[in-house]
């Protein structure tokens with residue numbers, strides 16, 4: 001075969017290949033949709049924003065973590081390591097459950113006392129099954145007297161009060177149920193605060209659909225989280241008004257609303273509650289996601305109500321979570337991720353509120369030390 005013929009064959013083959021490749025590309029264009037078919041879960045854009053960033057390794061002042069569940073961690077030593085790395089002086093273990101005749105509580109207090117006497121503060125719990133008979137209530141009151149003598153510094157009440165706990169007749173026990181009155185008064189008399197978790201974020205009561213700002217949290221967290229939209233739970237409004245009634249009925253008992261009193265999305269309303277009830281406080285645990293998306297409002301709020309806000313992170317101590325809280329409270333960094341133990345709450349970023357030192361000090365430890373009457377702190 002002559003060179004010319006061979007060349008012609010090669011050119012022919014190349015031409016055919018070019019036609020095949022071009023047609024494949026064109027076909028691809030025709031079938032790949034644009035914009036691409038992204039799922040919400042897969043969409044994780046990187047920001048191109050260039051702004052100053054500060055890593056706060058240690059807090060400016062000592063820290064008391066008022067809302068903690070260290071028993072969820074592997075060991076006490078691990079907890080103390082995380083606290084040391086994050087500059088946390090003391091944490092409140094909210095699960096000092098009484099057990100049989102106080103045995104469980106005694107065991108926890110002793111374990112902490114033996115190893116780390118200064119680092120752990122223990123709260124005990126109300127036995128909500130013991131509200132039917134006056135005798136039970138009297139027993140429960142006596143329990144709190146003993147618990148305080150043992151070294152307990154406060155009481156923790158979970159959202160099951162109002163939402164899940166039912167009495168002998170099958171009725172939900174309301175947060176302001178009169179059968180609990182004597183117990184709240186006794187706790188007030190003993191001068192220990194009650195950390196009370198009532199209700200949940202407002203979005204949990206909205207339908208889980210394209211309009212819900214916590215859609216992913218409610219969908220992914222399906223197992224233990226719940227949307228209350230189509231359920232028999234009382235409305236958030238009803239629960240918060242039961243709690244308000246509790247504040248009104250027991251002015252001598254100090255109540256600390258867990259998670260910004262579940263009103264972080266409406267600080268104006270929370271401020272009104274503070275103005276009306278001097279026995280009401282809140283912790284910031286697990287709510288800097290809400291606070292950090294309204295930095296101007298939140299900063300003003302923290303300054304105005306600087307004596308009523310307490311530090312806490314919820315769940316078990318994790319160094320990086322503490323450090324993210326410090327960044328939020330101490331810097332004016334912009335548009336960064338809020339910390340989380342598990343999954344994301346909502347698709348937004350947060351901004352630091354750069355609190356003045358005098359306010360920071362109160363939020364970090366002074367307010368807690370005052371309420372817990374830790375005189376030497």
Ligand SMILES: [Zn+2]
Nearest residue numbers: 067069314315
């Ligand atoms: Zn908690």
